[in-house]
Amino acid sequence: MSESYYVIGVDMGGTNTAIGIVDARGRIFYRSKISTTDYSSGEEYAEALGAAINDLAANVKSKIKGIGMGVPNGNMNNGTIEKAANIPWAKTVTVPLAAMITSKTGFPCKLTNDANAAALGEMIYGSAKGMKDFIVITLGTGLGSGIVSNGQLVVGHDGFAGELGHVTIIRHNGRTCGCGRTGCLETYASATGVARTARELLELNPAKKSTLREIVYRPVTSEDVFEAAKKGDAIALETFDFTGKILGEALSDFVACTSPQAIILFGGLAHSGDFLLKPLQEAMDNQILNVFKGKTKIIISQLNNAEAAILGASALAWEE
Numbered sequence: 238m239s240e241s242y243y244v245i246g247v248d249m250g251g252t253n254t255a256i257g258i259v260d261a262r263g264r265i266f267y268r269s270k271i272s273t274t275d276y277s278s279g280e281e282y283a284e285a286l287g288a289a290i291n292d293l294a295a296n297v298k299s300k301i302k303g304i305g306m307g308v309p310n311g312n313m314n315n316g317t318i319e320k321a322a323n324i325p326w327a328k329t330v331t332v333p334l335a336a337m338i339t340s341k342t343g344f345p346c347k348l349t350n351d352a353n354a355a356a357l358g359e360m361i362y363g364s365a366k367g368m369k370d371f372i373v374i375t376l377g378t379g380l381g382s383g384i385v386s387n388g389q390l391v392v393g394h395d396g397f398a399g400e401l402g403h404v405t406i407i408r409h410n411g412r413t414c415g416c417g418r419t420g421c422l423e424t425y426a427s428a429t430g431v432a433r434t435a436r437e438l439l440e441l442n443p444a445k446k447s448t449l450r451e452i453v454y455r456p457v458t459s460e461d462v463f464e465a466a467k468k469g470d471a472i473a474l475e476t477f478d479f480t481g482k483i484l485g486e487a488l489s490d491f492v493a494c495t496s497p498q499a500i501i502l503f504g505g506l507a508h509s510g511d512f513l514l515k516p517l518q519e520a521m522d523n524q525i526l527n528v529f530k531g532k533t534k535i536i537i538s539q540l541n542n543a544e545a546a547i548l549g550a551s552a553l554a555w556e557e
């Protein structure tokens with residue numbers, strides 16, 4: 238890593254793709270944005286993204302080390318995006334995106350899924366600096382995870398390792414998951430999971446007062462639950478207790494796999510403070526195998542949410 242070089246970080250979201258030029262200290266210099274979905278094929282998207290990258294990098298072309306991308310269902314082993322449910326042009330097909338971007342720009346390009354990108358971002362610029370064993374859990378619409386073991390991102394033989402959001406947490410009568418199965422962790426521990434829990438609790442406790450009942454013109458969101466919890470709303474507090482407990486128990490199991498120094502929580506829901514952390518830590522301490530007790534820290538990501546995804550993706554380009 239050298240001060241005088243730059244990398245390009247690309248964060249492909251469900252709506253927009255954000256692009257940034259990043260230096261070795263993790264400062265983002267230039268930014269740009271294109272639509273993710275306005276294209277009928279991967280080739281069209283790659284054409285647009287390649288053009289945007291070439292524009293952005295025009296003045297520093299000789300100093301660019303490469304491009305790193307965080308993409309939904311990104312496969313680090315072969316640089317493809319494979320059956321990404323929310324990306325129309327990649328829904329049913331496998332697109333060799335990294336190779337396409339290299340051919341449009343001339344820069345080497347690597348990609349991985351968004352949670353793995355977040356893990357790399359934490360390792361190079363964030364809370365996991367200097368750590369060799371940690372897990373990043375991204376708490377967004379779903380639950381993603383990036384596992385680093387012995388200083389290496391765990392990707393598995395097929396490139397898809399670390400799908401902790403789809404570990405079955407409720408074996409019988411669990412919630413239906415977007416993956417087509419039931420009882421997955423992300424149906425409980427995610428922004429959508431929190432909203433679902435709150436709605437269930439409201440229905441199950443018709444006599445209990447809650448300001449959440451006043452939200453009638455749209456579905457209750459996890460932000461609503463957080464705001465209500467701050468005002469002491471019983472349903473909102475119970476929602477966080479339930480979510481924290483489920484997540485804490487799951488984390489204690491994850492610790493048994495790779496014995497991480499820390500688990501870093503990333504994403505909006507991670508910033509719910511003690512409402513989430515207290516029950517989470519309690520459940521984890523109660524449930525964890527004796528030999529691991531008190532050894533794994535829970536850390537809230539300090540990376541700026543708007544920048545973290547670009548930084549995380551760009552981190553991939555520094556790797557040899």
Ligand SMILES: [Zn+2]
Pocket residue numbers: 402403414415416417418419421
């Ligand atoms: Zn699932």
